[in-house]
Amino acid sequence: xxxxxxxxxxxxxxxxTVHYKELNTKIKDLVKAGAEKIILKEVYGQRYIGTGIxxxxxxxxxxxAGNDLGIFLYGPEIEVFGNAQDGVGNTMMAGxxxxxGHAGDVCGYGMRGGKVYIEGDVGYRVGIHMKGYKHxxxxxxxxxxxxxxxxxxxxxxxxxxxGLNRKPGxxxxxxxxxxxxxxxxxxxxxxxxxxxxxxxxxxFEVDEEDMKILREELKGFSEAFSIPVEEILSEPxxxxxxxxARPYGRMYAHRWGIASGLIK
Amino acid sequence: MxxxxxxxxxxxxxxxxxxxKKISGKYIYDSITSMKERGNGMGAGYxxxxxxxxxxxxxAFHVMLDDLDxxxxxKAVLNRFFKIVKSEIIPTKSVPSLYKKTKPPVFYRYFxxxxxxxxxxxxxxxxxxxxSVMTINDGIEGAYVISSGKNMGAFKGVGHPxxxxxxxxxxxxxxxxxxxxxxxxxNTPGWWGGAHPFTLLDWAIVHNGEITSYGTNKRYVEMxxxxxxxxxxxxxxxYLFDLLFRxxxxxxxxxxxxxxxxxxxxxxxxxxxGMERLFDVAKMIxxxxxxxxxxxxxxxLFAFKDGVIGFNDRIKLRPFVAAxxxxxxxxxxxxxxxxxxxxxxxxxxxxxxxxxxxxxLNHCKEEDVCYPAE
Numbered sequence: 001x002x003x004x005x006x007x008x009x010x011x012x013x014x015x016x017t018v019h020y021k022e023l024n025t026k027i028k029d030l031v032k033a034g035a036e037k038i039i040l041k042e043v044y045g046q047r048y049i050g051t052g053i054x055x056x057x058x059x060x061x062x063x064x065a066g067n068d069l070g071i072f073l074y075g076p077e078i079e080v081f082g083n084a085q086d087g088v089g090n091t092m093m094a095g096x097x098x099x100x101g102h103a104g105d106v107c108g109y110g111m112r113g114g115k116v117y118i119e120g121d122v123g124y125r126v127g128i129h130m131k132g133y134k135h136x137x138x139x140x141x142x143x144x145x146x147x148x149x150x151x152x153x154x155x156x157x158x159x160x161x162x163g164l165n166r167k168p169g170x171x172x173x174x175x176x177x178x179x180x181x182x183x184x185x186x187x188x189x190x191x192x193x194x195x196x197x198x199x200x201x202x203x204f205e206v207d208e209e210d211m212k213i214l215r216e217e218l219k220g221f222s223e224a225f226s227i228p229v230e231e232i233l234s235e236p237x238x239x240x241x242x243x244x245a246r247p248y249g250r251m252y253a254h255r256w257g258i259a260s261g262l263i264k
Numbered sequence: 265m266x267x268x269x270x271x272x273x274x275x276x277x278x279x280x281x282x283x284x285k286k287i288s289g290k291y292i293y294d295s296i297t298s299m300k301e302r303g304n305g306m307g308a309g310y311x312x313x314x315x316x317x318x319x320x321x322x323x324a325f326h327v328m329l330d331d332l333d334x335x336x337x338x339k340a341v342l343n344r345f346f347k348i349v350k351s352e353i354i355p356t357k358s359v360p361s362l363y364k365k366t367k368p369p370v371f372y373r374y375f376x377x378x379x380x381x382x383x384x385x386x387x388x389x390x391x392x393x394x395x396s397v398m399t400i401n402d403g404i405e406g407a408y409v410i411s412s413g414k415n416m417g418a419f420k421g422v423g424h425p426x427x428x429x430x431x432x433x434x435x436x437x438x439x440x441x442x443x444x445x446x447x448x449x450x451n452t453p454g455w456w457g458g459a460h461p462f463t464l465l466d467w468a469i470v471h472n473g474e475i476t477s478y479g480t481n482k483r484y485v486e487m488x489x490x491x492x493x494x495x496x497x498x499x500x501x502x503y504l505f506d507l508l509f510r511x512x513x514x515x516x517x518x519x520x521x522x523x524x525x526x527x528x529x530x531x532x533x534x535x536x537x538g539m540e541r542l543f544d545v546a547k548m549i550x551x552x553x554x555x556x557x558x559x560x561x562x563x564x565l566f567a568f569k570d571g572v573i574g575f576n577d578r579i580k581l582r583p584f585v586a587a588x589x590x591x592x593x594x595x596x597x598x599x600x601x602x603x604x605x606x607x608x609x610x611x612x613x614x615x616x617x618x619x620x621x622x623x624x625l626n627h628c629k630e631e632d633v634c635y636p637a638e
Contacts, residue, residue: 017604044600045299045600045601045604063600064599083612104614105580105614121614124617147614
C-alpha cells in the first residue's frame, strides 16, 4: 500500500492486495486529518470501503471494489471506475454510491437512505428488504438488468430499473420479482412478465405524480452517466406497488385475533 | 462417525487454458490467496491437470498417510490391483505456520498400471480403479486416496491457501487446468482429508456452500457401491458426477439439469411456450434422478481432463463469477480474484443460477465428452 498526497486535502492510495483492515484504517485516518478526496488505485476486492465515516468525503475507486462497498454508509460519496462485487450499499443510511460498471448480488440490502446508481447490470437479490422511514427515502437506480428476487421483501424506498442495455427479447428482471413486497415503490422501464411477479404486488401504469418522482430521481443518474433524462423516459415505465402493508400478517395469527379485528 | 454437511463462506477459483497450454501454479496461487478472507485457515487445496506429462499413461495416486507405517498396507492393496511403476514421497517444503495448527500427514504418490487379471467380471478399468480407491479409504485406517486420475493430482490440507500452496510448492507445477479452494469449515471438522478438492478418477470438485440434501445423495450413491469416508458433503458430489457422467453416460447438460434441477413450475413453463422436447427431458431427468439433485446453497467448480464446468445452486445462494481472456477461462467466487491474475479480461460476467459455465478444451465438442471416451 502506497499513500501520497496529490494536492491539498486530496490523497491517493495504491492498494494492490493489501488487507482491507489496513486500507480502511488508513482512509479513516486521512479523513480525520481533513482529507476531502481520496483516490484508491489498483483496488482488488478490498471490503467495506467507506464504512464508519461520517464526514462528507469523496472516495474514488479504480479497480474492483470488494464486497459490502459502502456498508452502513453515513455521508461519503463513493464513485467506482470499474465493477463492484456483492452487497453494494448494504444497510446504507446516507451518502451516494456510483458504480461505472456492474455490481453483484444482494446490493442495497436493508438500505434506508441515500442514493445508489449502477451503470450496468446487477445480480440476484438486489434491493431486498429496502426500507424507508419518514423523511428517509433510499433510492437505488440500475441502468442495466437485474437478476431474480429483485426487491424481495421490500419495505420502503424506491427501486428503479432501466434496462438501457437490454437486447430484444431479453428479460429486464428475473423471477420472484417483488415477492413479499410490502412497502415502497418499484419503477421498471418496460414490462415485467406476470409469472415473475410475487402475489403481493400489483402493477400500474405511471401517472403524473410518478413522472414527477421519476424526473426528480433520474436527475442524479442522468448527470452521473451523461444520459439525458428525456431519453430514459422515452419508453413507458411499469409501476409496482404492494397490495398490503402486512402480506403475512395473518399467516401465523390466532383465529381470535383475526375475529376480534386486532389483526387485519 | 460424524456425518454432517458443511456451511461456509468458502472461496473457490479455477483457471483453464482451452488450448491445453501449461499455466504456472503461481496464477491460481495468487488468485485463491487474494480471497484468503473467505476461509479461516482450516483447509485449502489445489487440483492440477497436465502436471505429470512423462507419466501420463499411468494412474497417479496421491495418498495421504497419517503414519508412514501404513504405507506398506497401501502398497499391498495397490499391488493387488496394479503394477506400481513408480512410488515416491510428494516433495513438501517446511511451512512453520502450518505446524502450529496440525501435524501434517505424509503424502505419497504412486504411478500405477492396472492389472488385467485383477478386474472382476464385467468390470471396466475405471470401475476397478474406483474399487481400489474405496478399498483403501474404507479399509486402511489412516490412509486416504486424495486423487486417482491420470496426469493430474490433488494437493490439500489444513491451512490457508498460501500456506498449503507453499507446503506443496504449487508454484513449481505447470498444468492446463487448475482448481483451488479456501475453506471455512463450520459443520464438519477441519482436517487434512476434509479439505477440497475432492477427486475420483480424474474428476475434481471444489465447492462453496452446503449440500443440505447430503443424506439423500449419500444413500443414493451408496446403492452403487460408493463409500463416503471423508466426513464432508462435497465428496458425495464427486461420486454423483462419476455415476451420472461416467457410468450412466448422461450428456453434460443433463448431468447439471439433474444436479441443479429446474423448479417444476419452470419445467411446466417449457411446455407452455412450446418447448415440448425440453419439457419431456427435464421431466424425465427430474423423475429418474430425483435423489441426485443437490439442494442447499452452493457454487461448485468441477474439473476433468477435458475442461472445467462451474455452476450454482438453482437460486444462486453463493457467489460465482466467470471471465474469458483469449483461450483462458477463469472462474471464481469474487471478480477481484480473477482480476488479480488477469487485469482486463475480454469478458466478465455473473452466470445465472443453475446455468453451468462449460469451458472445455478447444479440441473437445460437448456431445463427444462422454465417459469412458470411445
